[in-house]
Amino acid sequence: MVMIPKEINIGKNVTIKESVSIGNNVTIEDNVYIDDGCIIRDNVTIKKNSTIGARCILGEYLVDFYENHTEQNHPLTIGENALIRSETIIYGNNEIGDHFQTGHRVTIREGAKIGDHVRIGTLSDIQGHCEIGNYVNMHSNVHIGQKSIIKDYVWIFPYVVLTNDPTPPSENLVGVIIESFAIISTGSIILPGVHIGEDALIGAGAIVNKDVENEKVVVGNPAKPISDVRKIKNKVTGESIYPWRYTFDRGMPWEGEGYTSWHEKCTNQHQESE
Amino acid sequence: MVMIPKEINIGKNVTIKESVSIGNNVTIEDNVYIDDGCIIRDNVTIKKNSTIGARCILGEYLVDFYENHTEQNHPLTIGENALIRSETIIYGNNEIGDHFQTGHRVTIREGAKIGDHVRIGTLSDIQGHCEIGNYVNMHSNVHIGQKSIIKDYVWIFPYVVLTNDPTPPSENLVGVIIESFAIISTGSIILPGVHIGEDALIGAGAIVNKDVENEKVVVGNPAKPISDVRKIKNKVTGESIYPWRYTFDRGMPWEGEGYTSWHEKCTNQHQESE
Amino acid sequence: MVMIPKEINIGKNVTIKESVSIGNNVTIEDNVYIDDGCIIRDNVTIKKNSTIGARCILGEYLVDFYENHTEQNHPLTIGENALIRSETIIYGNNEIGDHFQTGHRVTIREGAKIGDHVRIGTLSDIQGHCEIGNYVNMHSNVHIGQKSIIKDYVWIFPYVVLTNDPTPPSENLVGVIIESFAIISTGSIILPGVHIGEDALIGAGAIVNKDVENEKVVVGNPAKPISDVRKIKNKVTGESIYPWRYTFDRGMPWEGEGYTSWHEKCTNQHQESE
CATH class of the missing domain: 1.20.5 (Single alpha-helices involved in coiled-coils or other helix-helix interfaces)
Structure with missing residues (x-):
């Protein structure tokens, strides 16, 4: 193994608070703010105008680190204008778009492809090896299983789980696919391989074991279609909401x-x- | 912007362990114990006889901090005799009563009004802008949405979510109201604007989309009333439990x-x- | 109270990174790796070849610490070949077997008896006073209530809760018992005292309020038996999976x-x- 010389590129007007640890081959662009106690491991790039909250761990070790406690080359890039709140952990081998925002204590494992303007709430757990589009909003404590595909403008509310193993335990994972503009309400569970159509609305606590067509509303355990989103009206104005x-x-x-x-x-x- | 001079008032018999960071205008009363690595931001008051566990963040930044990385005046007061376990994060703009207890890694955002003798379990996520009465007990991993109102002596068990958006995504949040002595069992979800009556018992995993009358027992998805709490008897003694x-x-x-x-x-x- | 003299036994080839705090009467065996910012409290033993991720807290205080901020004798032993990922908190009064693995931010309270080859996922919350056998796999965000008994080779998927109070709030906790080889799928809740038979398969989102026989499949709220595990076939090969x-x-x-x-x-x- 060849030791990479420690190389840190720091732009203009960068603030690094106390007790921050920075690894090899790290780039921190202009106007970045890094709060107390962050750990930046090797091969991390933080693009300009980003804020990293206290005690985040960026470029966290993949499992290969633990074999001999040597960091392999697993780069992490965080796009411009990020706001990553305190105690978030993001693994290496991740590429994250611009205008990324997290709550506190988010965990993002390797192999997540995350678009622009994505927001991920406190305690959410992105298991990696998944695709998240642009303008996706996840609220607190969302769990995204590996192989999930989430298109643009999707909303996911607290305690939603996207699963991936049809016959647990197994090696044959099948991800959930969520089309653009769909809304997954609080506490619903989407079973492996289920396809959620565009603009569909999944009710709170629904256990979704079948595909959901575009614009359908489903609720219950197991989830069943009960309506079309266009039939939901504002109680005051009588106008359509969806x-x-x-x-x-x-x-x-x-x-x-x-x-x-x-x-x-x-x-x-x-x-x-x- | 005027720089506030750093002013820290520390009472008698205060213990501050290693690597603790303390901001401006902080008051720490008598007999307070602050464990390793805590971050106390500006304008925090910790009243007497309180214990702050390792690596808590008190007075955490509100979103306005991130505009220019300057802390605004968002005070946090923690009442007497608090026991806040390690890695809890409490935002500024919060007023918390006496005898407050938390588990680990609790998150409390701004604008929560919290009474006396409140206990909040590990990983719970209080979204702020809510009211929590006296002697409220929340177990682990409870999620309290904004605009929730929780009266005195309420019990909330693990993985309960109080929601607030009837037509997500929207700007028209409507909080849940839980009357005194009600019991919300594990994993139930209370839908926006639902009113839970005094002494009501919400069964585990219930998805509650309608108001619940005083002393009613509801279960299921969607939740339906199945009994009155007074009919639940101790299996050994035959006496009423509720x-x-x-x-x-x-x-x-x-x-x-x-x-x-x-x-x-x-x-x-x-x-x-x- | 007698002050125990600070005694730390450190084996060969031990790596201790920066800002690690180590208490009294701690034993760290050969080839152990302890990452930045860990807090090791008193009476902790870490057996050989183990890795402790950044900012873990090992031997965390029990409630008796908070009476006068003096640590009592509550030993923690972590077996050989452990991999404990960053920010995990493990209390004193715990004995953990060999080949233990955790994700991030796991919490384990006192009185848990944990076998060999156990894996516990990110954010899981083991409430202590419970028994976990060998080769038990828990995924992310699992909640194990006190008095739970989990036998060998059990799989528990995300957001499962094992409850323990039949008439909350009460002092009469009754744990769940899960027999060997059972599979508890995502988001299911097992009610107090329920007995899950060997090889049983609990469906996602099931609310299980009755005992489940060996090899039965149950789903729904409330959960009902719908099949036997032997009837579930691989869709391609037609062979049995369970x-x-x-x-x-x-x-x-x-x-x-x-x-x-x-x-x-x-x-x-x-x-x-x-």
């Missing part, structure tokens, strides 16, 4: 503009560039 | 005396003082 | 050899030694 992209915009790219107008612009730009 | 205030007293103000006698005394004192 | 000991061997003592052959050898050895 698909939610037309009624909610906080933190979305169409914020302040509305989905329709924004989407039209996107489509036009796309056509012009063709 | 309302539990007559059969259980550990940690309660009527400990060793019985609820009836204690309550009579309280009533008399109240009348005398009128 | 009892799983015949189709799965990773990490098991029969790995690479098969259960039947291994079991025969064990039986022969046992007879020879009689």
